[in-house]
Amino acid sequence: MKKPEGHIDHNNVVISIRGLRKSFGDLHVLRGVDLDVYQGENLVVLGRSGTGKSVLIKLIVGLLRPDAGTINVLGQDVDTLTVKELDQLRLKVGFSFQSSALYDSMTIRENLEFPLVRNVRNLSRQEINRAVEESLEDVGLSQTINQMPSELSGGQRKRIGIARTLILKPDIMLYDEPTAGLDPITSNDINNLINEVQERHRATSIIITHDLTCAKETGDRLAMLLDGRFERQGTFDEVFATNDERVQQFYHYNFIE
Amino acid sequence: MESTTTKPDEAATEKPVVTRRLDRVFLELYNVAAFVSRFFKEVLMPPYEGKEIIRQFFEVGYKSLGLISLTGFITGIVFTNQSRPSLAEFGATSWLPSLIAIAIVRALAPLVTALIASGKVGSNIGAELGSMKVTEQIDAMEVSATNPYKFLVVSRVLATTFAIPTLTMYTIFVAMVGAFINVNANEATSFPAFIEQFFGAITYLDVFSSVIKSFVFGFTIGMVGCYKGYHSSKGTEGVGKAANSSVVTSMFLVFIEELLALQIVAALRAV
Known part of the structure; x- marks a missing residue:
């Protein structure tokens, strides 16, 4: 790319x-x-x-x-x-960890919701869902929304980790x-994602x-x-x-x- | 290529072994004091993690019910059975419900509950937080503007502090049922007579001291598990160590606290 x-x-x-x-x-x-x-x-x-x-x-x-x-x-x-x-x-400031650092007791949806619901007040359920779906679409992993982190590959976990930081639209x-x-x-997919x-x-x-x-x-x-x-x-x-x-x-x- | 950095332990190895060990002990004590005092500061300050506290209370309380039921019930039966011969020697088996009540309410129920919780809950907390620490999940929480101490530690310590007394009350009930079945089978004591003797033998001080003791046990189990997990070293070995030392340390502290409680309650009785 x-x-x-x-x-x-x-x-x-x-x-x-x-x-x-x-x-x-x-x-x-x-x-x-x-x-x-x-x-x-x-x-x-x-x-x-x-x-x-x-x-x-x-x-x-x-x-x-x-x-x-x-x-x-x-x-x-x-x-x-x-x-x-x-x-x-x-x-x-979004921080993507080397180990992805996904919360392994939560589903992918809950992982992505976590920073949002704790930091942005007065969001409706629809707005939260939309933000989660958009973030997952950004990294091309919409289908993983209800999976647990342990069910994903290393590359998928990295992408979800990036999606979780992107949900707050960091500068x-x-x-x-x-x-x-x-x-x-x-690795090439991740490089492309960083450029995107x-x-x-x-x-x-x-x-x-x-x-x-x-x-x-x-x-x-x-x-x-x-x-x-x-x-x-x-x-x-x-x-x-x-x-x-x-x-x-x-x-x-x-x-x- | 040669390393560009200095080794960390070069200066430290010059110190005598005793001094280094003492340094480590005092550093650990300082860390424990700071960790515990932070709890009292954070617990009063908003935001309050109500949902997480309830979730943890469910994890600690509800999910321990099966194990507590079994051990409480068996404790009631075994203690009754073991006490009978001694009382029988003096023809005093009719005092069994009173003896059982005093033993269960004053010591057995709080102690058995705390020891079971140390093994089940303490190791769970130590391993879970240890695993979160080594996989950078705690750091991830912090960088997403969430206070990980409040979310992970305060919620778990509050949950254990309130769940253990609740479980202790439940253990008293289950052990009483076990004891009644045994007494009823051997002495043909009726349920109303058993209950009358059981509750007639205990005082408000017995119940009160048992509950207060259980709060302290619960706080200790939660705090030890969280401290060990939160400070676990890198790697999977660190997680195992955190889980293991959570159990050992909290069990040890529970016995020490039981001994102290015994002295305090004895002093109160003498007043």
Whole structure:
């Protein structure tokens, strides 16, 4: 699928990160990260396992607190928000988990309804049903509405996880390893879905991955985490046009795998 | 390629083993205190998860009825049967209903109910929350602007706190039926006579202390299960450990609380 063009507003920074540091004990994961993400952009964050890619998006959504630095999302400094303000912000930021994180005691319908009924007041049953059906149509899985998460394949679970975040029509989407553990065809479906979300919902996205096919297919811009910092940013070709051994190893091993 | 990060335990391994263990104990105690105090803060603040509390009450209460019925009934029969020979030695088998009433209401019913609930409900809660933790479902709740502590922990702890006393009352009834069948078969005691002796032997303090004790047991079982599940480590092994240690810890605490309750009630009787 060809990526949509002309959708990025370079004058509108929706996520701005400055001097971000995060350690776990003596494990220094992020060592001064600076990053701007623009309205409508698909930014891919690349890096080896354990380099802090997932930590970065958990910091953006307030699941973790930074040791130092600032994270500004949609004009709000995440670390200074009250619980209520953070919840309001979270409604504008969708988070698709690596494990899909579907509530396994609920049906797909109940999974999708959950964020809606808890956060949007005065919705009629018909409006809830319509929103659930539309979200499922968006990801092409209308037939699963009454199934349990355990009855779905890995790819279907990923798509339902994305549908659950889309139901609140977020301005920003954060994808944590969207293609991890999936076969190439299902991965391609997920990549297409990420691009459709960008086009249809005009959403800004950060895609965390170490899958270079996913990065190439979905990313308008790539940022590579090396030694706790973004040392390389640009298009796919720009990021890998270097003799840096760490970057070259990442490129070659990815395609050999 | 060499790792770009520092290992977490390098500094920690320099500390003596005893110090490290003490650190862990105090950290755990702090975490428990913070977890429990958060409950009292969250339980009073809106929004109230009424629907989820009722659903959990049903899960804890209704779904334990079968097991509680069986164990309560058997407890009544076995205790009656085992007590008979001792009373028979003094020709006092007519006191059986009184003895049974005191034993069941004061100790057996609350204890049996709490131990059964520790095994069934405590392990369920520990495993369920542990599984939700390791599969990031708790994080998913948080990012969808839902307070997972309130939705998952407060609702379950409230459900167990109110379900266990209800189940205890039910256990008293079922054990009484079991005891009556045994007494009726052996001593040919009529139902009205049995009931008269049974309720004549117990006081308001017996019933009151039994109910209060059951509230404490229920709170403990819910809180331990939730704490273990909520803090389970990554992986399926962590889920198993959470379920297992929920049962062991809550059973241990139930016995400690029973011992404390015994002292308090004895002091009240002496007043």
